[in-house]
Amino acid sequence: MPSKLEIYMERADAATPRLTEDYRIWTEFLVTVGRVYKHEFLEQAMVFAQRPDTMACAEYDLCKKRIRRYVWQGTTGIGLVSYSGSEPYVRFVFDVTDTGAKKGTLYPDWQYGRKHEPSVTAALESRFEVPGRDGIVKQLVRIAVQLAEERWDNYREDILSAAEGSFLEELDELNISLAFQRLAAASSAYTLMARCGLGPKKYFEPQDFRDIPNFNTVPVITQLGQTVSEACGQVLRRIEAVMKNPPAREPADRENAVRPQPKVQGNPKPQEAKAQENHIGQKSAPQRAWKNPPLFPFLLRRNSRSKLRLIRQATPCIWMAFCIKSTALACLTCICWTPPRRIRRSGLNQKSALPLYFFSNRPLAKIRNSDKMGG
Template sequence: MPSKAEFYRQMAEQVSTQLVGSWKEWTAFLTTAARLYKYPFHEQMMIYAQRPDATACAEYDLWNEKMGRYVRRGSKGIALVDDSGDKLRLRYVFDISDTGTREHSRTPWLWQLEEQHIGPVSAMLEQNYGVAGDNLAQQLTDVAGKLASEYWDDHQRDFRYIVDGSFLAEYDDYNIEVQFKSAATVSIAYALMSRCGLDTEQYFQHEDFMPIFDFNTPATVGALGAAVSQINQQVLRQIGVTIQIYEREQLAERSVTHGEQPDLHDERRLSDSRPEADRTAGEAPGQVRQDAESVPEGTPAPDLQSAAADREAVPAPHRDRRDSAEPSGADDAPAGERRGRDGAAESQRPDALGGPDEHLQSTGRGDSDGGAYSQLSFFLSEAEQIRIIDEAENVKTSSAFSLGALA
């Protein structure tokens, strides 16, 4: 009988090919992945398979220690496979819906594109990518095509080594290029529009996604997914930063013009930025980057497909360290839910899309699965978490008073 870690590795391989089995499954995944854009493809895929409606995910310790939120008893952890070491390991993340709050708990800021943001975002896209357009949807499509083409130019040689066994193997080099660019462009454009709240049904038909069916092996869908994930992250981070800067400027303007005091709760959300060392390329020192769609959980593992004997030749995208205190994104769960063993809503995923429930149960910690770490049944109870969170907040408060008295 395979270990739990091996079970999830096998599940990942099966899920990867199921994603491109139908355009509806692929677009449903893209919607979830766009909300969780700070995660690499292989983790987006595992989150989608287990919790397609996840909105902001983080590990247990980050919810407790950084966000001041406790993980509710009975919550299901989302298993992520880490094959970066000598043996497979599992780690678990929890969605924000699995957490409860205390008086001083933090809530991640998940940006939303509103009417007043379109102008600044459009100007940013034109400045950064040289794409002008009459509407945002056209700009996003043009950006997707431009970046997909650049990605191909950088990685085209690697694709020759991964097409065996897929439908792409029947094509010559030119047509492999055409299929990749087509599949990547439509996927990126769909994800960007979805995350920006645009009505994707107005801009896409199922025929647009025909090229994805040629990426029908774990290696090829992994290569396509890595490209889409990397490019989405780049663009969506920039959109999030643009929106945040706009909101900060509006807060400052209202304060100066009307003498209003900023809403401390909103300001606290906007000010929770990542460490300076985590800036992406092109961001200036001191530039705000707290777009919070992915609660960081440490250095990500390589793509799941790379666990195979013949490791994937296409380079994985740059992995951002997710060490700072911010969580992930998703509200459009597909229809057709059933109830899990813990009573929580659980989507009816086909075949491998959905695994065993992992529950938060009792106190302590352990490593009981032959390499699985952060095992859920070894976390602190809900009451114990609340006690520790409240004690930590009391220490902060008393320290602040002490410093004030010395001033």
């Protein structure tokens, strides 16, 4: 019975030749390369063979400790054959769609937008010395051509030896060089545009990948795939660094920026308008007007000084209301209260006389006589 390593090595050997059977399969593979650009070419080929719709993948320990995402129970990982150690071994990675977010999680993905074009083009220009004044699309194409030429200059002998046994063997060295650089540059530019969401199908035609059938052996496909993977990895890592750590604005820009002026209700007077024009760019306290002032406005503020100032302003009103209430109670007491001595002289019980006196306008003598006569 074959081991797990042997099974996945057979899958890897079978997945590589299928990539160049048709240019449509190759372009679909390039989209996957742009998503998992942090992996090597053979691992990217195995990811495409098992999960072509993978967005971003990482190992279990990386998901749990660094990215802080948990893997759903019952999820099957993507098996990859790694040659980083002394002997090959199988390791499993998990797609981000198969994980859940924890508190403080990090989503291992970034999205490029038109608002990021100035900073991205400047970063790529400083890294690869390719100007971006004509737009990011042309800049990415020029960078892809430059990296393909450098790859041919550095690995020319390896590429020529890998071309033996393929359809490229019938060509001379010049045509092999042209075919390799042309296909590598087109594939790298397609991958970069697909990852940045620039719509590569608008810029590329099937004729741009006409050399695909000539790369029909595993060694020459590996050389082409490694060229595209390493070139795209350099560019996309640089773009990722800019996206996650945008450059700070220059101090001069902050000083020259016009500060927003506070809103003033109604039309200002000519003198006020002139004063506002003379003080543009200077700090001024914002003027906030309450349309419907709340009952306790100091509760809506967080500044303790503002609270104390508002309390001092509200203290006279509260004191005036207290005085009015006290005066009203005193007057009511004087009107309704009957002295105990007067009640005793009248010959009435204090408990029975008070209610009668409160709700009757008759004098106490009449109340006494009516009480003796039985009403």
